[in-house]
Amino acid sequence: MAGLLGGTLAACSSNTGQTVPSPTTESHPPVGPVPTGLARFYGQSMTWAECAPYATSDDAQSAFRRSDIQCARLTVPLDYDKPGGQTITLGVLRHKASEPDDRVGSLVVNPGGPGASGMVAAAGLIDQVKNNDLGKRFDLVGFDPRGIGASEPQIRCLTDSERDADRADDSETDGTPAGIAKQETQEKDFAAKCAQRTKLGDDMLEHVGTRDAAKDLDVLRSVLGDEKLTYLGYSYGTLLGSTYAEDFPRNVRALVLDGAVDPTQDPEDSLVAQGQGFGVAFGEFAKWCAAQQDCALGTNPAAATKAFQDLTRPLIDFPVPVGDGRKLSYEDATTGAIQALYQQNLWEYLNTGLNELRNQRGATLEKLADIYNERGPDGRYDTTQDAFTAIRCVDDPRVTDPKAILDAQQKYEQVAPFLDDGRPASSARDACAFWPVPNTMTPHEPQVEGLPKTLTISTTNDPATPYQAGVNLAKALKGALLTFEGTQHTAFLQGNACVDKAGIAYLVDGTAPADGTRCAGS
Numbered sequence: 001m002a003g004l005l006g007g008t009l010a011a012c013s014s015n016t017g018q019t020v021p022s023p024t025t026e027s028h029p030p031v032g033p034v035p036t037g038l039a040r041f042y043g044q045s046m047t048w049a050e051c052a053p054y055a056t057s058d059d060a061q062s063a064f065r066r067s068d069i070q071c072a073r074l075t076v077p078l079d080y081d082k083p084g085g086q087t088i089t090l091g092v093l094r095h096k097a098s099e100p101d102d103r104v105g106s107l108v109v110n111p112g113g114p115g116a117s118g119m120v121a122a123a124g125l126i127d128q129v130k131n132n133d134l135g136k137r138f139d140l141v142g143f144d145p146r147g148i149g150a151s152e153p154q155i156r157c158l159t160d161s162e163r164d165a166d167r168a169d170d171s172e173t174d175g176t177p178a179g180i181a182k183q184e185t186q187e188k189d190f191a192a193k194c195a196q197r198t199k200l201g202d203d204m205l206e207h208v209g210t211r212d213a214a215k216d217l218d219v220l221r222s223v224l225g226d227e228k229l230t231y232l233g234y235s236y237g238t239l240l241g242s243t244y245a246e247d248f249p250r251n252v253r254a255l256v257l258d259g260a261v262d263p264t265q266d267p268e269d270s271l272v273a274q275g276q277g278f279g280v281a282f283g284e285f286a287k288w289c290a291a292q293q294d295c296a297l298g299t300n301p302a303a304a305t306k307a308f309q310d311l312t313r314p315l316i317d318f319p320v321p322v323g324d325g326r327k328l329s330y331e332d333a334t335t336g337a338i339q340a341l342y343q344q345n346l347w348e349y350l351n352t353g354l355n356e357l358r359n360q361r362g363a364t365l366e367k368l369a370d371i372y373n374e375r376g377p378d379g380r381y382d383t384t385q386d387a388f389t390a391i392r393c394v395d396d397p398r399v400t401d402p403k404a405i406l407d408a409q410q411k412y413e414q415v416a417p418f419l420d421d422g423r424p425a426s427s428a429r430d431a432c433a434f435w436p437v438p439n440t441m442t443p444h445e446p447q448v449e450g451l452p453k454t455l456t457i458s459t460t461n462d463p464a465t466p467y468q469a470g471v472n473l474a475k476a477l478k479g480a481l482l483t484f485e486g487t488q489h490t491a492f493l494q495g496n497a498c499v500d501k502a503g504i505a506y507l508v509d510g511t512a513p514a515d516g517t518r519c520a521g522s
Contacts, residue, residue, distance in 0.1 A: 022049075023047055023048065023049035024047070024048050024049075024070075025045050025046070025047045025048075026045065026046050026047075026048065026225075027043075027044075027045035027046075028043070028225055029043050030042035030222050031221070031222045031225055031226060031227050032221065032222055032226075032227045032228065032251055033250075033251065034222070035080075037083040038077070038080075038083050038219070041075065041076055041077065041083070041219050042219055042222040042223065043222070043223075044074070044075060044223055046072040046073075046074065046092070046223055047072055047073075048070035048071065048072045049070065049071065049072070050067075050070070051064035051066070051069050051070065051071035051093055051119075051123075052064050052065070053071075054071045054091050054093070054119065054150040055150075056149055056150055056154070056382070056383075057117070057120075057149070057374070057376070057382040058376040058377075058378075058380075058382075059117070059120050059374070060117060060119065060120050060150070063119075063120045063123035064093075064119075064123065066123060066126070068095060068126070069093055069094065069095050069123060069126070070093070070094050070095075070096075071091065071092065071093050071094070071119070071150075072092050072094075073089045073091065073092070074089060074090045074091075074092050074143070074216070074219065074220055074223060075087050075088075075089050076089070076090060076215075076216045078200065078203060078204070078207050079203075079206075079207055080212065080215050086200070086203070088146060088151070088152060088153065088200075088204075089151060089152050090143050090144060090145070090146060090151045090216060090220075091119055091143065091144040091150025091151050092141065092142070092143045092220065093118075093122050093123060093141065093142045093143070094106075094122075094139050094140070094141050095122065095123075095126050095135075095140040096139050097135070097136060097137055097138055097139050098130065098135055098136050099136040099137060102136065103137055103138070104137045104138055104508065105138060105139070105224075105225075105226045105228075105230055106138060106139045106140075106141045106221075106224045106225075106226050106230065107134060107138040107139070107140055107141065107230050107231070108141045108142070108143065108217065108220065108221070108224075108229065108230065108231050108232070109121050109122045109125065109140065109141065109142045109231075109232045109233075109234075109237075110142075110143075110145070110231075110232075110233045110234065110236075110237030110240050110241070111235070111237060112233075112234045112235030112236040112237045112259070112490075113148075113235070113384060113387065113388055113391075114145070114148075114210070114239075114240075114387065114388055114391040114392065114395075115148055115383070115384040115386070115387030115388040115391065116148070116236075116384055117142070117144050117148060117149040117150070117384075118142035118143045118144055118145065118149075119142045119144050119149060119150060120142070121234075122141060122142025125140060125493060126140060129493065132500075132504055133504055133508045134504055134508075137508060138230065138507075139224070141220075143216075143217075143220060145208075145213045145216065145240075146207070146208055146213060146216060147198070147204065147208040147387055147390065147391070148383070148384075148387045149382075152199075153198060153199035153200055153204055154198075154199075154383055155194065155198050155204070155208060155383055155386050155387045155390045156194075156197040156383055156386055157190060157194040157198070157383075157386040157390070158190065158193060158381075158386065160379055160380055162193075163373070163375070163385070164326070166186075167329060167331055167332055167335075167369070167373065168319070168327060168329050169186075169329070169331075170315070170316050170319075170329050170330045170331055171183055171186070172331065172426060172428070173316050173330065173421045173423050173426075174423070174426065175423060175424035175425055175426040175427070176424075179426065179428075180426055180427060180428045183426060183428035184428050184429055184434075187428070187429065187430055187431040187433070187434055188431075188434045190431045191393075191434040191435050191436060192434075192436075194386065194390055194431075195436045202436050202437050205390055205394065205435075206394065206437040206438075206440075207394075208387070208390050208391055208394055209391055209394035209441065210239055210240055210243050210391065210395050210441060211247075211395075211440050212440075213240055213243075214240060214243040214244040214247050214248075215247070217229065217231075217240070217244050218244070218251060221251065226253075227251075228251055228252060228253035229244065229248070229251055229252055229253055229255075230253045230254045230507060231244070231252075231254070231255050231256070232256045232258070232492070232507070233255070233256070233257050233258070234258050234259050234490045234492075235258075235259040235261070235464065235465055235489065235490060236261055238258065238259060238260045238261050238465075238473065239261040239263060239395075241255050241257050242261075242263055242446050242473060242476070242477065243263075243441075243446070245448050245451050245454065245477060246446040246448055249448045249450040249451035250450045250451075252451055252452055253452070253510075254452070254454070254455075254507050254510060255454040255455070255477075255479075256454075256455050256457065256492060256503055256506065256507060257455070257456045257457070257470075257473060257477075258456075258457040258490045258491060258492045258503075259457070259458070259459070259462055259464065259465040259470075259489055259490035259491075260456055260458055260465055260469045260470040260472075260473040260474075261465055261469060261473075262469035262472045262473060263443060263445065263446055263473065263476070264443050264444060264445050264472065264476070265443055265469070266396075266397060266443050267396045267397065267399050267408075268399060268404055268405075268407070268408040271408050271412055272408060272411045272412055272415060273466050273468070273469065274464060274465075274466065275411070275412035275415045275416040275419070276415040276416065276466060277461075277462055277463045277464060277465070277466040278338060278341055278416045278419070278463045278464070279416035279417065279418070280461050280463070280487075281461055281462075281463035281487055282304075282308075282337075282416070282418045283301070283304075284461055285304075285340075285341060285350065285487075286301040286304030286305075287301045288344075288347055289301075289304065289347070289351055290304070292351060294351065294355060295351060296311070296351050296354035296355040296357075296358060297351075297354065304418075305417050305418045308337070308354070308418045309418065309420065309422065311333075311354055311358065312330055312333045312334060312337075313330070313421060313422050315328060315329060315330040315333050316330045316421065316423075319362075320357065320360050320361065320362040321362075322361075322362045322363050322366045323363070324379075326366065327362075328357075328362030328365055328366050330421065331369075332362075332365065332366055332369040333357065333362070333365050333369070334419055335368075335369040335372050335373070336353060336365035336366065336367070336368030336369040336372070337350055337368070337418075338372065338463075339368045339369065339371055339372040340368055341463045342463060342464065342488065343488050343489065344486075344487060344488055346368070349364055349368060350365075350368070353365035353368060373385060389431055389432070392432065393431060393435040393439065394435070394439055394440055394441075395439060395440070395441045396432060396439055396441070397439055397442055397443070398432055398433050398435070398439060399429070399430075399432070399433065400429055400433045402427035402429070403427070405426075405427045405428070405429065406425055406426075406427040409426060409427070410425050413425060445476045446477065448476075448477055448478070451477060451478070451479075452510070453479055453480060453510065453512050454474075454477045454479030454480070455479060455480050455482060455502075455503065455506045455512050455513070456470050456474035456477070456479055456480070456481050456482070457470065457481075457484060457490075457491055457492055457499065457503065458470020458471060458481065458482070458483060458484070459485075459486050459487075459488060459489070459490065459491050460483065460484065460485050460486065460487075461486065461487035461488075462487075462488065462489050462490070463487070463488075463489055464489045465489065465490075467483075479512070480513055480515070480517075481515070482502050482503070482513050482518075482519065483517070483518040483519070484496065484498075484499050484518075484519045484521065485518060485519065485520050485521050486521030486522075487521075488521075491519075495522075496522070498519035498520070502519070
């Protein structure tokens, strides 16, 4: 599951009524240290204009209707070892500080994924920061990392119809030799299509990982005119932030890392840790549900796992029609549940969907799964899931040992038993095992000598990035840890006054919360 995707922030579609500004070109010499051979990138001009032409998805079209934002293209090397070679471009969005006389600099945002649009995320945060010091004193900036959204070329693997077919196919529940062979054939085909359908092919896929994205972030820092980076990363965005901190520790002004990815975990341990997070969140949902008059899982939280399994497992053999020729598969039902577990305000929809399933209807669960997979009402998909896999395959070591895969899958089902399909676990290798280019990172503790104080925010019952990962990251970066007591994925700028006050104070003046600071949820 592309579990970290749920950290993506919803876009805001409001329009301020202001006149769209005319294009303006900004130019200045490189700011801060410039790596050898990269001066033309660090000192490039940027032409800022309206954002509508940058929209590549329904969410982006809605978010970019605002008239108080500007967008531009940033040019970076495809391969930083060959700065004179092929170049690519990144989409960048900016909302200027409302009190420029007191401006601190730029606040660069990444919402996670990997594969989510930073441009859409930044547009969605404007109304949440406009009345506090972040909106008043910072230019709010979001960029689409290489291969994503408005950046060119875009990672592309599956067509819309192929994605629909993939979601309807529950062959991943088949752990027999024939089932494993079928799954691995599909994974090989996916990897091949990514190379075939992404412009620049293997060359592009080789350079879409976090190591290259961190270098892009430093180019952006200079082009924005900031000697040091101020950064807010959610979910996978914490990995991008910690990677930047390791590569450019002395170029950091402030980092807020919310919903941490533990950079020391290998793919198997990360899968199991995430499963444990979703298992805990499901338990919290079950308690909440049992107190509702119409709980689809009954009034006993201890029996909720079996009740969920009894509702969803039959879908493997008997998917439920949901209209337009589509059917709710077991994969989509569980994906819909996972999507709902990211935020408590979706629990009511999950209960509704499970009650519908009792009556052989699946519209709500299918809609939740569509949200997770970023499928629009017109049947078109954003490329987030394609990018998620491509980036993960370049970042993570390949897992090819069937025994290790089987062991991780079995542990995952043990810590998240509501997702146990009742059939033998599969040892099938995923697309990364067949990826056409090598990975560029290995799990390790970041080396960050010279890094100023950072702030990691970790939520006690975060389903996608478990609490301990935040503890570990804060320790690795020798930074501050802020604990949020709640059941959701990420917390900053999401309505909790305690978390917001601490995060804003840190970003504005560098004041980190005291060790052991905790914020209670509602």
